[in-house]
Structures are given as C-alpha cells and as structure tokens.
Amino acid sequence: MKKLKSVGSAILNALSGSLVPLIPVLIGAAMFKTLLAVFGPDVLGWIHADSDLYILLSFVADAGFYFLPIYAGYTSATYFKVSGLLGMFLGAILIHPTFAALDQSLVVFGLTVPSLAYSGTILPILLSCWIMSYVYKGVERVIPKVLQDVFVPFLTILVMLPITLCLVAPLGTWLGQFICDFVLSLGSLGGIGTILSMALIGAFWQYIVMSGMHWIFITTIITILATGEVDALIFPACTASSFSIGGMCLGAFLALRGTEDKAKAMSCVIAQMIGGVTEPGLYGVGFQYKKPLAGMMAGGFCGALYAGITGVVCTNLVPVASLLVFLSFTGASAMNLVNEIIAAAIAFVVAAAVTFVLMKSGEK
Known part of the structure; x- marks a missing residue:
C-alpha cells in the first residue's frame, strides 16, 4: 500500500x-x-x-x-x-x-x-x-x-x-x-447524470486539489479545448467551488469575534476574489475551524448544481480562481457567462450562509 x-x-x-x-x-x-x-x-x-x-x-x-x-x-x-x-x-x-x-x-x-x-x-x-x-x-x-x-x-x-x-x-x-x-x-449524459456529476465535483473539488489529482483534470480540460471541444463538466463546477472558498471565509468573518481572526478571514476572501488564491482560505479558515468546510462543500455543490442545470460550458481556459476566471465562459452565448456568474454567486452565498449558521450555532 x-x-x-x-x-x-x-x-x-x-x-x-x-x-x-x-x-x-x-x-x-x-x-x-x-x-x-x-x-x-x-x-x-x-x-x-x-x-x-x-x-x-x-x-x-x-x-x-x-x-x-x-x-x-x-x-x-x-x-x-x-x-x-x-x-x-x-x-x-x-x-x-x-x-x-x-x-x-x-x-x-x-x-x-x-x-x-x-x-x-x-x-x-x-x-x-x-x-x-x-x-x-x-x-x-x-x-x-x-x-x-x-x-x-x-x-x-x-x-x-x-x-x-x-x-x-x-x-x-x-x-x-x-x-x-x-x-x-459524463458531460453528455444529459439530465440528472451530468447535473449530479457536476454537483459532486463542485462539492469535493478542494479535496481533489489537496490530493494533487486536479492536475489530471486540468490536463484533460486542456486536451479537450485544444481539440475544439468545450468542457461541459469539470471547469464550470470547479469554478463554483473556488468561489465557495470566498463565501466560506466571508461567513467565518461574520461569525468570528476576534479582530485578528476577522482580519485573517477577510484577507482570505480578498485572496480568492482578487488574487485567485484559495489555499489561505482552505487551510487558514476551513481546516482551522473545521465547521466552515461543510459550508464550502454546500456552496460548491449548489453552485455546480445550478451550472449543471443551466448547461454552462467552458470554452476557453483561464486557469485562475479570481474574478478573471469568468473569461473562460465568454466564447459561447451571453447566457452561458451569466449563468456561470450566477453559479459562482450561489456558491459564494450558500457557503457564507451555512458557515455563518454553523459557527454561530455551536454545532459540531
């Protein structure tokens, strides 16, 4: 082993x-x-x-x-x-x-x-x-x-x-x-198969990143796009997951009381949204307080679920986790971009809400 x-x-x-x-x-x-x-x-x-x-x-x-x-x-x-x-x-x-x-x-x-x-x-x-x-x-x-x-x-x-x-x-x-x-x-299964696959990727993407397995997925996306196809499964879901990190950190910011802890959580929100870096939020907020991880997964699941339902596709790979990532969805219809923005917003809001509730309620 x-x-x-x-x-x-x-x-x-x-x-x-x-x-x-x-x-x-x-x-x-x-x-x-x-x-x-x-x-x-x-x-x-x-x-x-x-x-x-x-x-x-x-x-x-x-x-x-x-x-x-x-x-x-x-x-x-x-x-x-x-x-x-x-x-x-x-x-x-x-x-x-x-x-x-x-x-x-x-x-x-x-x-x-x-x-x-x-x-x-x-x-x-x-x-x-x-x-x-x-x-x-x-x-x-x-x-x-x-x-x-x-x-x-x-x-x-x-x-x-x-x-x-x-x-x-x-x-x-x-x-x-x-x-x-x-x-x-998987992406062309249609119906519940595609939607569920995307939702699960959205929920577990950050753990995939931690294991290093995300490079296999990134390699696949690059190959798909290089052949003129579109990615209708992986990147729309992992984009939503990235914004669930920012939402999780915002929820923690609202729930925490210490000035230093709140400042750290907010800096992690900025790091994800502007800098495209999710590791500070994942390790500095998620794994430190544990409960926010449930919010992150819930946000990623819901955001990717919406992306699957609306059929969002990635046409152009911009491999960052910041606001610039939305450029990856500009090559199709205008609604394709709009729906991915909505998916990311859902992931962000759900993650923030669930994290805030869990940290305030004291549930384990």
Whole structure:
C-alpha cells in the first residue's frame, strides 16, 4: 500500500511540476481567445471573421495550444532533470508538419510508427521525457566526457525515437483520449447524470486539489479545448467551488469575534476574489475551524448544481480562481457567462450562509 501511495504521489508531483510552469502560456493564449470571443462576430461584432486582425489574433491564440508538446517538453524535461531543449526537440518532432501530414503509418527497420496527431497533447511528451531522463543518464555514463557534448544529445534522441514514436506517444495519446472521452461522456449524459456529476465535483473539488489529482483534470480540460471541444463538466463546477472558498471565509468573518481572526478571514476572501488564491482560505479558515468546510462543500455543490442545470460550458481556459476566471465562459452565448456568474454567486452565498449558521450555532 505504501508503495502504491508513493507511486501515486510521484505521478501527481510530476504532473504538477510539469504543468504549473505552463500556466503563463495558457493564460496568455486564453486572453487572446477571450479578445476574439468578446470583440469577434459572436458577441460585439467589432472584429469581423474575415479581417486580418481576426486572423492574426486567431493563430496567436491557437499557438498557445497547438505547440503544447514543445512547451511541455521543456517543462517536463526540466522537472526530470534533463536538458529542457532536448525536451523541446522531442516535442517538436511529434508535431513536425511532415509527420503531422502523414495519412498512413511509417515502417522503418520493421518498426511501425503510427500516424497520429500530437498537437495540443500533453501526456505523450510527459511520458517521453520521463523515459528520456533514464536514457540520457545511461548514455551519459558510457560516453567519455570529451565526447559527451556531441554524442549524448544525439544518441539520446536516437534511442528515444522508436520508444517515443512507436510506443510511448501512441500510448499517451490513447490514454489521454480515453480520459477525455470518459469526461465528455459524463458531460453528455444529459439530465440528472451530468447535473449530479457536476454537483459532486463542485462539492469535493478542494479535496481533489489537496490530493494533487486536479492536475489530471486540468490536463484533460486542456486536451479537450485544444481539440475544439468545450468542457461541459469539470471547469464550470470547479469554478463554483473556488468561489465557495470566498463565501466560506466571508461567513467565518461574520461569525468570528476576534479582530485578528476577522482580519485573517477577510484577507482570505480578498485572496480568492482578487488574487485567485484559495489555499489561505482552505487551510487558514476551513481546516482551522473545521465547521466552515461543510459550508464550502454546500456552496460548491449548489453552485455546480445550478451550472449543471443551466448547461454552462467552458470554452476557453483561464486557469485562475479570481474574478478573471469568468473569461473562460465568454466564447459561447451571453447566457452561458451569466449563468456561470450566477453559479459562482450561489456558491459564494450558500457557503457564507451555512458557515455563518454553523459557527454561530455551536454545532459540531
């Protein structure tokens, strides 16, 4: 059991260490997509779809997601203590135009290289860089120091080519596709299935974050959006959960008596709403006083429940927990954005009310 826990912890740490550095790129690309969504033909209509400005903003926004294997190649290789540039090189191989344009598998020295699209994917390059860390160190041990600068990078990539293209990358793609299909199937269940799934994610999302499992969900969202789909399950629910933290802290602020405690609770409200940071509220208020955790879960459940009932979808990932997160819901109808704002407001108010009542009543 301990070994399983350590393996699971190592996987989650690797996901976190590889994905967190990508956030500036994802936010930057998301902001360009937001400009298109708000000022483009679907909302304000200030930028026409056939204009040069629209074309420019469109490919700039897409570049943030299309070249993910290169960005993730750098961050994951760096995490596994290998040259980040080699990771980028491996990621670039996966999305090279010649390889991407193939309509049939290659057969080289009897090895079959499946023709698959890797643009916008993350798992294939993460798995490849993990294995490359062992290959690199092994090659480095057997090559004399005087020749290492030339032959270690060359032999590492040479060894990684069949491993990556024939086995690891296809496996990562199929695994990622399976997870995406599973999430999309939950989101497309319709009726009570989708609504209940979202409500449960909203209620338990902060515990998922604590375990580190949220990176698996974030990876899935990125992959879904990179393929042109929308996330109708995870992000609308976890957004509501984020605002339940702010509501929980406000409820605690209203219930607490000590000036210092009240100041801390209010600072946690501001940290979530403006700074997009939920950890101070979760650990400094929720786990310190215990009762607010019930308010947080109730708020997340109710907010996500409303998002599920109204069919809110995430069209554009802005991975923050502040008010800026609503930009993630601007690419669909106007009511999509309005309903997510309402969902977050419900989560905030319910969490505040339940927390206040529980802390004032003295119930355990």
